[in-house]
Each structure stands twice: as C-alpha cells, then as structure tokens.
Amino acid sequence: MLKIYKDNSDDLxxxxxxxxxxxxxxCEFRLWVDSVIEKLPADLIPNYMFDLAGFDGHLFEISKIIGxxxxxxxSNDEKVSLSAIAYLRGADVxxxxxxxxxALKALERNPNILERFKSTFPFIKLN
Incomplete structure (x- = not known):
C-alpha cells in the first residue's frame, strides 16, 4: 500500500x-501522481491526488493542496542524498x-536512497 495519506505519508x-x-x-512529479492514480482503486485515491495531477504552481503550494x-x-543525511541524485541527473541545484x-558522499553512505528513487520512479533512467 502506498503511503500517501495524512496519517502515513512517507511515500508522498x-x-x-x-x-x-x-x-x-x-513534470516527473505529475507522472508519479498519474501512476499512483492508475494503480489504486478509485475509492482509495485521496482527492488531492487529482489536484496534484494537474499541478503547475509554486512548490510551497503543494502542502496547501494536500491539506x-x-x-x-x-534523516538529514538522506535528504542530502537526494541532492546528489539531482546532481547526477545534471540539475543546476x-x-x-x-x-x-x-552530496555524492552522502549518497554513497545511503545507497538505499538511490534504490528507493529507482523503485519510486521507474520511468526515470539514471546514467
């Protein structure tokens, strides 16, 4: 079960x-949202997921949308590992x-973050 609900939102x-x-x-965020909507039975999809599917606003507005x-x-070190993935993908962070x-050293210490990224976003190919 995906953890996208208020009482358990780890995946979100x-x-x-x-x-x-x-x-x-x-765009990739919206692709993930679309994939969640496709996977879950209609009665288990929170309404805010439909709002996020078309989201094109400022990032700070996401919390307002989901409520x-x-x-x-x-952990902080795992969050830094996410920046390493951004660098690996060529982002100008x-x-x-x-x-x-x-950041790259943090990712080396936290290989679970790279694996989670790959499993969460199978449509993204990393070099």
Missing part, C-alpha cells in the same frame, strides 16, 4: 522531497544544502 513525502531537492522536476505537511522520515562532493 519522499516524492515531494525529491521535487524540492530537484532530483525530479514538476497537511507530508513526512518522509528521512538552486541553493544546495551542501557541495556536490558532499
């Missing part, structure tokens, strides 16, 4: 964390929390 929080860290872009702040339960080298 991870995806939003990927978006904020620039590991994914808004809560999602939680990924990632805006206001990075650490240097590219530090």
């Amino acid at each position: 929080g991870f995806v939003i964390g990927c978006l904020f860290s620039q590991a994914i872009n808004l 809560f702040v999602s939680s990924s339960k990632l 805006y206001d990075p929390p650490v240097t590219k080298e530090e």
Whole structure:
C-alpha cells in the first residue's frame, strides 16, 4: 500500500522531497501522481491526488493542496542524498544544502536512497 495519506505519508513525502531537492522536476512529479492514480482503486485515491495531477504552481503550494505537511522520515543525511541524485541527473541545484562532493558522499553512505528513487520512479533512467 502506498503511503500517501495524512496519517502515513512517507511515500508522498519522499516524492515531494525529491521535487524540492530537484532530483525530479514538476513534470516527473505529475507522472508519479498519474501512476499512483492508475494503480489504486478509485475509492482509495485521496482527492488531492487529482489536484496534484494537474499541478503547475509554486512548490510551497503543494502542502496547501494536500491539506497537511507530508513526512518522509528521512534523516538529514538522506535528504542530502537526494541532492546528489539531482546532481547526477545534471540539475543546476538552486541553493544546495551542501557541495556536490558532499552530496555524492552522502549518497554513497545511503545507497538505499538511490534504490528507493529507482523503485519510486521507474520511468526515470539514471546514467
């Protein structure tokens, strides 16, 4: 079961964390939302997922749309690892929390983040 609900939002929080860290872009975020909508039975899809499917606003508005702040339960080091994925994908990371080298070292310490990224976004091919 995907964790995209207010009382358990780990998966949604991870995806939003990927978006904020620039590991994914808004188009890829919407592709993930679409994939969730396709996978789940209609009665299990929160209404905000339909709103997110067409989302094209400012990132800070996402919490307003879903009605809560999602939680990924990632450690700070794991969050830095998301920046490494952004760098690996060639993103020009805006206001990075650490240097590219530090981010890549964090990803080496947290290979689970890269595996989770790959399983969460199977439509994204990494070099």
